[in-house]
Amino acid sequence: MTKLNKALSLIILVLIAVSCKKDRDTNFTLNGHIKGIKKGVVYLQKNGDSSDIVDLDSVQIQGEPNFSLHTNIDEPILMYLKLFKNDGEEHYIPFFADKGITEINTTLKNFNFDAKIKGAKQQDLLNEYTDMITKFNNQNLDLMQANFIAQKDNDTIALDSIIRRSNNLIKRKYAFIIQFAMNNKNSAIAPYIALYEMPNANPKYIDSVYYALNDTIKNSFYGKKLNDIISNRNSAAE
Incomplete structure (x- = not known):
């Protein structure tokens, strides 16, 4: 195995370890699927103490429509799934989150309107x-x-x-x-x-x-x- 391959393997192992640690250290997971997406960035957000929106987690999408975002929450609260696709527009899906897993399935074409959300009873x-x-x-x-x-x-x-x-x-x-x-x-x-x-x-x-x-x-x-x-x-x- 070449030095380059060894380095790449080490990086992959580190990323996997970080991802696993994140899963263990958080109590909320958002599993999402955006049909038709090839490239973009998704953000898990909530309102801050003021009117500002706070980023809690993010994932860059490169060809794979499935993604997971993680954070810690103390109680049911409204959150946002934001999609950035470099088109000059804001794309948000608001949803109520609670501890556990929430699933959001939607499409790139109608990101907000096609959203199907399964998760918290709220x-x-x-x-x-x-x-x-x-x-x-x-x-x-x-x-x-x-x-x-x-x-x-x-x-x-x-x-x-x-x-x-x-x-x-x-x-x-x-x-x-x-x-x-x-x-x-x-x-x-x-x-x-x-x-x-x-x-x-x-x-x-x-x-x-x-x-x-x-x-x-x-x-x-x-x-x-x-x-x-x-x-x-x-x-x-x-």
Whole structure:
């Protein structure tokens, strides 16, 4: 064996050892597959203490569509799978992670929209939530199109009907969001939704979600953030 071959073999062994050590030292693994990818970099990310995004792990892809990313987490939290493919655009898949293994299968062509995520039970709830929100949003798009046609035709009767239906849709959407959070008060998804999906809701509904949480969820990452929002709002009102 030549010196070059020996050196290459040593490098490979070191990389394998480092990879195995990383697997042992972390409690979360993201296994991913991106159909159609030939080259790029994938990142495992989360929100930092401020609004910054923090890189937790990364892998360079060279022809192999399968990859694994690793980190340590203390509790369920929203993370991001980011793909960099040097096209000047940002490509993210948000997902709820918990200790253990999460699997994400997607495509290069529709990286975000084709994502199939299997893992934490909080992610299952997030999938259920986003599926329903998508239905509301699609109904809103239909109403916007109908409104455009009614305005073009100067059909005031149709416009009045569309406005009523639109207002009713908004009420039903917010009612669903609030009820979904309340129905899942024992999950980290509840304070997360109250924080990021109810910005224009009446404060009493946000308070209701928080006070319905059990102590474990109140002391979770999102539970504490929700408490801070409520406390700051109450202090400002005094």
